[in-house]
Amino acid sequence: MNVSVRFILSQYGGKVITKEELEKICKRFEVNIDYLIHHLISYGYVIRILRGLYYVKTIEEFKLKKALRPLEIIGLGLNRMNVKWYYGLFTALRLNALTHEYFAKIFILNDSIYRSKAVKIYGEDVEFIKIKPRLTEFGIVDNGEIRYSDVEKTLLDFFYLSRYNPKLRFTAKNVVEEYWDRINKGKINEYLKYYPKSLRKVLENEGLL
Template sequence: MRPITQILLAEFGGKVITKEELEKLSTYLKVDDVDYLVNYLIQYGYIIRILRGLYYVKTPVEFSFKSSPTIYKLLSLGMNKITENWYFGLFTALVLNGLTHEHYTTIFIINDRIARTKIIHINGTPVRIIKTKRKLFDFGIIEKDDMKISDLEKTLLDFLYFGNYGTISKELALRIWREYKDNADWKKLKKYLEKYPESIAKVVDDVE
């Protein structure tokens, strides 16, 4: 396996690779069983599984020291490979925007391509992946340290939106809204609100 691992780390270290790309590399190096290869690379710490058919390849330094990138970097690289329309949202956005000191173990990702009905574990961290409409990605997303994060105003409206449709607890969504709404820029929030269904504007009026 040494030739393939050397090429893998040299060419793809620090990047995300798909199973199809691994298959091409396997064919080039005359490795017959790509599933065996994937399991071998995971077992011996060359790659980290992000999602089915999507893997992070460690850099030579990371492999040598048995280290990994942060979970946020890992997820950012993975989601960038899947779609340009994604961001860390909900509770994770509150944390990354420095708005709460509460500890939330689950990381929330909003995107327009994939969904997971249950929490999954990526490199040992619980992750919730939520899919939503494409039109909700044109506003309220900031980039910081190569991460995409919803700003406070979008985060609050997302809580109401996903709470209203049962993706998260409605009671919890309303509690978060009441706790943080006074910190929001209401001019910006009202502008964002135009992008959401009218039912969300009604919720805002009812709980404002």
């Protein structure tokens, strides 16, 4: 383990580091930035979250060849970026203990990041869905690195997003029908204030309000 790597693990272990911070370290230790990043990733010292953003393993994690769960690592990265975000849709169903079914993707709803295709983070397919900032400010269970929509917001998001994503429409209807009896109607009415008025009409037409 060279001096620059030892420094990074000692100062940033268990945290997220940016490319800009790595560049400063490279100047200090006179190391090429591209070489250092390649070295850190290939030897398993860091995990790439997004472009220019990396999770640094602790020395213990590196020795034991393990790290935090993907959801925690991704959450650390998004918090570092100051993005308004939460795990939603199928990921939120699992985090709310509504289902134990495994879904192939992790869904992140946020106000800043959009990707046309799922991206690979720590071996997981992650889909970023960009929404209006006001839709990130309510109905969130916040456990620090793991933020996710509560049951009511999750179901409303299914209906809301299915209007713009044809592939989600059939699934959304089935999901909402399966879990609607578990919702708090008071919360639903409160949350609907943040969505377009047309969403309330959709729910009324479906006989859900």
